[in-house]
Amino acid sequence: MSVEQPPAHSVPAGAAVPAAPAGPSAAPYDALLLLSFGGPEGPDDVVPFLENVTRGRGIPRERLKEVGQHYFLFDGVSPINEQNRSLLRALRDDFAQHGVDLPIYWGNRNWAPYLTDTLRELVGDGHRRVLTLATSAYASYSGCRQYRENLADSLAALAAEGLQPPQVDKLRHYFNHPGFIEPMIDATLTALAELPTDVRAGAQLAFTTHSIPTAAADTSGPVAAHTSEGQGGAYVAQHLDVARVIVDAVRERTGVEHPWRLVYQSRSGAPHIPWLEPDICEHLEELHGAGVPAAVMVPIGFVSDHMEVKYDLDTEARAKAAELGLPVTRAATVGADPRFAAAVRDLVVERAATERFAAAPAPAAAPPERCALGALGPSHDVCPVGCCPARTPRPAAAGAQ
Numbered sequence: 001m002s003v004e005q006p007p008a009h010s011v012p013a014g015a016a017v018p019a020a021p022a023g024p025s026a027a028p029y030d031a032l033l034l035l036s037f038g039g040p041e042g043p044d045d046v047v048p049f050l051e052n053v054t055r056g057r058g059i060p061r062e063r064l065k066e067v068g069q070h071y072f073l074f075d076g077v078s079p080i081n082e083q084n085r086s087l088l089r090a091l092r093d094d095f096a097q098h099g100v101d102l103p104i105y106w107g108n109r110n111w112a113p114y115l116t117d118t119l120r121e122l123v124g125d126g127h128r129r130v131l132t133l134a135t136s137a138y139a140s141y142s143g144c145r146q147y148r149e150n151l152a153d154s155l156a157a158l159a160a161e162g163l164q165p166p167q168v169d170k171l172r173h174y175f176n177h178p179g180f181i182e183p184m185i186d187a188t189l190t191a192l193a194e195l196p197t198d199v200r201a202g203a204q205l206a207f208t209t210h211s212i213p214t215a216a217a218d219t220s221g222p223v224a225a226h227t228s229e230g231q232g233g234a235y236v237a238q239h240l241d242v243a244r245v246i247v248d249a250v251r252e253r254t255g256v257e258h259p260w261r262l263v264y265q266s267r268s269g270a271p272h273i274p275w276l277e278p279d280i281c282e283h284l285e286e287l288h289g290a291g292v293p294a295a296v297m298v299p300i301g302f303v304s305d306h307m308e309v310k311y312d313l314d315t316e317a318r319a320k321a322a323e324l325g326l327p328v329t330r331a332a333t334v335g336a337d338p339r340f341a342a343a344v345r346d347l348v349v350e351r352a353a354t355e356r357f358a359a360a361p362a363p364a365a366a367p368p369e370r371c372a373l374g375a376l377g378p379s380h381d382v383c384p385v386g387c388c389p390a391r392t393p394r395p396a397a398a399g400a401q
């Protein structure tokens, strides 16, 4: 079941709940789809899950065994599904409180509830126009295009079953939406406050995200943002923009300009293929060697405390810091923060208004305001042709043809 509780907009028969005042319109959309990675929920799920993740990709066997071990350390349970359930509750509460009448479904790429099953259910419930929220905030093949390929595959599977697939769109990247960044600013301040007072002012901020092959980074985002020679394309540019906003906000609130760097984690793939560097653990060694007294890890690349955060940061990087004797704390991820739920509502209402405006530009109407912090401005609504290309071209939905 992808809808685990009655949609927040429906009132149980006989309940004396006053109807929420009508809020902003989500038309033409009739459903929101939370699209995520999925993760195992017990020891028996781990190997089948990893088989799903690596289907058709050349992840070395050694790496898979290692990743399997990370999951077994936590009884085979990834935190990601529970975090998505919390996010669903936060979104449904927020939409209900603000009178946004849009049912919310949840489907994953690699584990139940599987995307195809969710879309089948959504079509069975009569929905025809779906807006997608992916649990990845930045442009990249893994964080954007691959989800669009999953949507195309699932829509094709429904068509093969004789169902009429719905029209599916995807929300713009939200890395620079204030409702995504503000919780991270607070989390960074909290993590700084957790450091011993004598080392706090000298602490470096280590912003972390998932490493990806440098070739994938260079071709991330629209073609105009592509770079050469390991400069990182839109993927790196977007993370740097977020890091600068956080550093500036921390300086405004504490009076301290903390030195910082964007670093990477969770690398996989063959060793001879270049991926974004440095790794967080190498970086901590380097900071320690340079006499830096403390560090805060800020996982801006992750929407919630995924296994990468629980294992690669909280287990591995913390062990490295302890070995070095370097005081290190870790900032919380955004998770189900109400400000993030409100940001999603804002993005849904904004996109719905954009679609209505495009369909019938009325002289009185104006395109909606588009919230964004930092220097890059609001991201595109529709991924253009050539955005975050796959190495082998495959059909992708929710983008320009």
Ligand SMILES: CC1=C(CCC(=O)O)c2cc3nc(cc4[nH]c(cc5[nH]c(cc1n2)c(C)c5CCC(=O)O)c(CCC(=O)O)c4C)C(CCC(=O)O)=C3C
Pocket (backbone or CB within 6 Å): 037, 038, 039, 040, 050, 053, 054, 057, 059, 063, 064, 067, 078, 079, 080, 135, 136, 137, 140, 142, 143, 210, 211, 212, 213, 266, 267, 268, 269, 301, 305, 306, 307, 308
């Ligand atoms: C950019 C990015 C995000 C962030 C954007 C987003 O959130 O989507 C992300 C998220 C995630 N990645 C996850 C898990 C895995 N990723 C893998 C492999 C890979 N990730 C890659 C990139 C990313 N991945 C890449 C380039 C690979 C190698 C090739 C490939 O396979 O594409 C592998 C295989 C083994 C390994 O290589 O580590 C696993 C098990 C989980 C679930 C965690 C949990 O259970 O909490 C989540 C949220």
Ligand SMILES: [Fe+2]
Pocket (backbone or CB within 6 Å): 139, 140, 144, 145, 221, 383, 387, 388
């Ligand atoms: Fe993209």
